[in-house]
Amino acid sequence: MVLQHDTSHVSATAATRKPHTPRQGVRLAIAAALVVALSSSVFLLAGLAAYAWYRRALADCVEWGNTYRLMDEHVAALSNQATVIANRVSQTKDVDRKSLDKLDATAAQASAQRRQATASVQTVGDVPSACRAKQSPLALRSHVDAYRDAALALKPWVGRLRKAEHPVAVRVLAQDSQTLNETAGRIRAALPGVRELARETTGLHDHRVSRELHKAIEAAQSVTDKPNQASYGTLLDTERQLFARADAAVHARNIERGIxxxxxxxxxxxxxxxxxxxxxxxxxxxxxxxxxxxxxxxxxxxxxxxxxxxxxxxxxxxxxxxxxxxxxxxxxxxxxxxxxxxxxxxxxxxxxxxxxxxxxxxxxxxxxxxxxxxxxxxxxxxxxxxxxxxxxxxxxxxxxxxxxxxxxxxxxxxxxxxxxxxxxxxxxxxxxxxxxxxxxxxxxxxxxxxxxxxxxxxxxxxxxxxxxxxx
Ligand SMILES: [Zn+2]
Missing domain, CATH: 3.20.20.370 (Glycoside hydrolase/deacetylase)
Structure with a gap:
């Protein structure tokens, strides 16, 4: 009974299996093809991701290497400028000791930060060799990190040096005609672009933004017409105000454009x-x-x-x-x-x-x-x-x-x-x-x-x- 049952079971299974064999072959082939397709697309996707990672590392290396270099040059220039101004101040009687000490200290700290940054990228070397193609993305990434850390460590010193310089410079250069003319020239150079922005943003819903921008342009125009009748501090304030109003106009226009x-x-x-x-x-x-x-x-x-x-x-x-x-x-x-x-x-x-x-x-x-x-x-x-x-x-x-x-x-x-x-x-x-x-x-x-x-x-x-x- 049992045997018979078993046999019938076996034969029944064999009987049911038999006609399915060709179809199962097809299924196997499809499954195999799917596995190959899936794994090759996995390889393809992995390959694409690796390619993107490599390209990104290469681009970041150049970007941050050059960012560091420009930042270093600029902090050096601002530190030198601080020293020049400090020397000028020390020859005058009208010295605000506290501001001057602060400027000296900031310039010294900025120089120390530059030395530290230079040391930290020393082993990385210059951009063309550090960021050359056909090297491992891992090596590139470590160069990116070193450049970026050095650049970002220097970045705040641009603002700090400008801020420390401001009270000393506006005092000592208040009526220096060369400084007044140069600063007026700089504001004058920016005026056509800002005027064009004012023209483009006149129709904004936020009329206040446009009105403030026009006022800032008028103020900039009048101080640059007669720079020797203004003080250095007034020129700098006018310039700051002009760009602040222009920023506000760009932002308001972006909001209106849904950007x-x-x-x-x-x-x-x-x-x-x-x-x-x-x-x-x-x-x-x-x-x-x-x-x-x-x-x-x-x-x-x-x-x-x-x-x-x-x-x-x-x-x-x-x-x-x-x-x-x-x-x-x-x-x-x-x-x-x-x-x-x-x-x-x-x-x-x-x-x-x-x-x-x-x-x-x-x-x-x-x-x-x-x-x-x-x-x-x-x-x-x-x-x-x-x-x-x-x-x-x-x-x-x-x-x-x-x-x-x-x-x-x-x-x-x-x-x-x-x-x-x-x-x-x-x-x-x-x-x-x-x-x-x-x-x-x-x-x-x-x-x-x-x-x-x-x-x-x-x-x-x-x-x-x-x-x-x-x-
Ligand atoms: Zn080109």
Whole structure:
């Protein structure tokens, strides 16, 4: 019975199994294919994540290495300035001992912080060697940490030195005509950009913001007309007030446009080296079609009768145009060869003439800036420096639409400023896909001014919404 039962069971099982064998084979094949597909997509995803991590580490290394270098140069310059002012004060009878001691102490502490920061990055070395490609992301990450820690340790000293200098400087330089004229010149250089902002924000619902900005502009205009009738302290107060009101206007306009990059994810796309017939128009058209925004950095030498309407159209569509120098020369080279007037002043004037808007930002060719160029741009042109934290590498040999898209999407994060060039057909071809990918990730594209939610401050350096070097 039992045996029989067993046999019948076995045969029944065999009977039920038999017709299923081919189907089960198919199932096995499907399962195997699924396992392979799943594991290969796991590998693919892991590969993508590793690639993004590597690209991000490489970009962060360059960004923070240069941030540290610029911050170090600036703290050194401010410490020297403090010493110069302190020496001047000691020759006068009108000395406020307490303020002077405070300035001396702050300068000494800032120098000590610089020495400490220098020691902490000594083993990392300079940016080109520390941030070279094809090394482990872990090594890159440790360099990023060292640079960032050193840069962030120095950052507060910019404000501390300015603050300690203020009471001493306004007292000793109160009626110094050279200082008065220089300060008035600096405010005058920033006025066209702020005036343009006032014009653009006149129709804001918050009339108070616009009214206050107009008042600040009038005050700035009247003190810069007759700087020798004002005191140094009055000029500095007027300047501070002017930018505070401009910041408020940018912020109010952002609120009206529904832009809040502190809460939602935003990125600023930027396009350098144009205008160029064909590709520049394709880029602007792709942005317009998708309802996206960008900031352009034009080369003064590329602006002519044939190309100037492209810049005019960009600003008409709300996309600002900044300067990328006259002939794409590196900033330190411009300063050392005495080409400032042509490369900065004339380029800005030509670009502003073509676009119909004053230039408020400059993008340094090859991403290279230094203390001397920052000083010149702050004092004579009233412009800030727009750098970037995402390089699309669309300029590299062998770049394709696919490679540009990959590099942007691998590195982008909220608050990023993305470097591209509107002179390459592969960039124009990649752009619609990049805009789709950014939208899918939840990013809103905005201009740099919208991203930082403030008026672009002369001399400041903007790498991203989160990495700003003050002046
Ligand atoms: Zn360029």
């Amino acid at each position: 809040d990059c502190g809460r939602t994810a935003c990125v600023a796309l930027t396009f350098d080296d144009g205008p160029r017939a064909g590709t520049s128009q394709q880029v602007t058209a792709a942005l317009r079609r998708a309802g996206d925004q960008a900031t352009f950095f034009a080369i003064g030498g590329a602006v002519n009768d044939a190309t100037q309407t492209m810049l005019r159209n960009d600003t008409r569509y709300g996309m600002p145009v900044g300067s990328h120098t006259m002939s794409h020369m590196d900033l330190p080279m411009i300063m050392s060869s005495g080409a400032e007037h042509r490369e900065f002043d004339e380029a800005s004037a030509r670009i502003a003439q073509a676009s119909g808007r004053p230039v408020t930002l400059l993008r340094p060719p090859h991403g290279v800036a230094d203390e001397a160029s920052r000083q010149y741009l702050a004092d004579h042109l009233g412009v800030g420096i727009a750098l970037y934290d995402v390089d699309s590498y669309d300029w590299a040999v062998g770049a394709t639409a696919r490679s540009v898209q990959w590099k942007v999407t691998a590195q982008v994060r909220s608050g990023s400023i993305i470097l591209m060039h509107d002179i390459h057909s592969h960039t124009a071809a990649a752009l619609p896909h990049i805009l789709d990918a950014l939208r899918a990730k939840g990013y809103r594209t905005v201009t740099i001014t919208e991203l930082i939610d403030r008026y672009p401050r002369p001399g400041y350096v903007y790498y991203s919404r989160d990495n700003i070097i003050p002046w």
